[in-house]
Amino acid sequence: MTLDEHKITRIESFTFRREFPRYMGNNAKVGPHGKTGIEKIRRIHSNQGAIGIGRSAAPDESIYCFIGCSVGDLFDPAIGTVVEAGFLDAPLHDLAGQILEQPVWKMVGARAGNSIEVYTGGIYFDDLDPQDSPRGIDAVLEACQQDFDAGHAHFKLKIGRGFKFMETARGDQRDIDVTRAVRDAFPNSKILIDANDGY
Template sequence: MPDPVITAVDLHRLPTRYPRTVGRNARLGSHGSGGESAVAVLRTDTGQVGWGLTEGTGGDPRTVVGRPLSELVDPATGVRDLDHAWLDIALHDLLGVVHDLPVHALLGSRGATTVEVYDGAIYFDDLDPEDSPVGAAVAVENCRADTALGHRSFKLKIGRGNRWMSRADGDKRDVLITRSVREAFPEAKVLVDANDGYDLDGFRRYLDQVADCDLYWVEEPFLDDADDLATLRRHLDAVSPTTRIAEGETSPDVDALLPVAAAGHIDVLLMDVMSYGLTRWRALMPELERIGTVASPHAWGRPLKTLYAAQMAAGLGNVEVVEGVPGTTDLVDDTAYQFADGHLTVPDRPGFGLPVPQL
């Protein structure tokens, strides 16, 4: 195979736009209307180009320029040096272009190319505007709006009593919204995410009041604690046995979480598709399969992350549903990805199948 040399790393920022302003969660204030997405474009001496989102503050492009692609990324495992993990997406995209393969094929094509997606944008919009909150009904309204975009399943942020309301009033509102969405969408998968906004006892009280809502999963109910997660699993087995426990988004200590998952007290691991990255996911997935734990990489914040997560699902398998981020990224043509009835089909195009933006 050809082994192109990186001749330039161009860094840009692209506006990202949500269909509405997204409100607070249990820990953070308003998530705004989209912000910007940092991207890197890798250019080579052969004229082949790869690009993708970057994460965090990035690294030094000078450590990449002048080096052949084979020194930077291994088709079988991913980025060779984690100092270059900030270019994980762009390097995988370029690798796919050079090999004339979609990323999911590079990863092994172990999953289906049509992937179920849930709507991750149902936040605490009921609490805004602060001087005249719109109230609980907006959660169902937002679900209906996102249904028009193609969504069929919804992840609800809960934990209002952690910061924004009194504990009693916040917990009551969480229950009301959970039950309202379930009533309005009886066939939908309904997931809840507390962003560690409860303690064990409080979360068990919440579950007792929504036990008939058939929650698909509960995400980060409280700060990670192996004993508390074991107790939560026993409680769920009693009141809602099919509901899964999802963990691993916030500052994950993966080595500490794996034994908890192996014991059956975490069902889904959520490390971010960008900050954890494709390369680390590639190394981890066989171990998750061995212990019977599924993956669903966190993708919130930037719509492109949903596309990357879907490619990972199609490539590595062992991913049953991925997080959807409604919205668009300026100058990015993502029409090769087909989204309908809550499912996203990834394209059979080289790399991530996204043309290089005309920057």
């Protein structure tokens, strides 16, 4: 069966509360995240009985317009989700994999292996917390060490301190200093960055 033969008939939304391994501070746009977060999950149903599930933080009103669309109009295994349906990227990948009877990694062309590298996405602006007595760069390194000890060999660092929480030049320099400190402390780890639209 092809993706074009499947039409989206229903999109369900539900949430769950997750607990973070520690207090999560600011990113470039949002203040403290705290100890818990709410995740919005979507379950997409097709007229042929296939179901895809995945995270999607989009507002409800932005996704229901896809009811009635063929999965093939929204997703191509060679390139992924079309831009207009980007809000449903994860559940559409799962749905296409279910329809094509392939794991997503295989559908998108990855080679099979016995392991994958994982990174932590929980390295926030811990250096700026608490506001009345910021802990500095060592707080970021402590978070990295905690996540490294939990099995995350690589780090995605939040940057963009100068967007909202520091003067621009000082914030940019702090981003550089934090990145260098993480590199020095974890020379074998890969570093990714996430500015949350803060640049």
